[in-house]
Amino acid sequence: MGSPKIFLLNGPGRSGKDTAADFLAGTYAGHVRKFAAPIKRAVTAIYHGGDRADFNKYDTPEFKD
Numbered sequence: 001m002g003s004p005k006i007f008l009l010n011g012p013g014r015s016g017k018d019t020a021a022d023f024l025a026g027t028y029a030g031h032v033r034k035f036a037a038p039i040k041r042a043v044t045a046i047y048h049g050g051d052r053a054d055f056n057k058y059d060t061p062e063f064k065d
Contacts, residue, residue, distance in 0.1 A: 005030065013061060 007024050009017040021032045044055040057063070 005028050009020055011017050025032045044050055044052050048054045
């Protein structure tokens with residue numbers, strides 16, 4: 001058994017990250033893990049006291065760009 005492979009994909013919305021992840025998982029018999037939700041929960045807890053509604057105003061395409 002070879003060493004585990006980890007690929008991190010980053011890019012704008014609709015740029016093909018999920019498609020690339022599915023291809024890589026199929027090619028390397030792996031699994032796709034998404035970390036956006038846990039990261040957003042952690043940032044919300046740290047900077048907004050767990051108030052997701054307050055954080056949501058920053059989690060928009062307009063603000064991200």
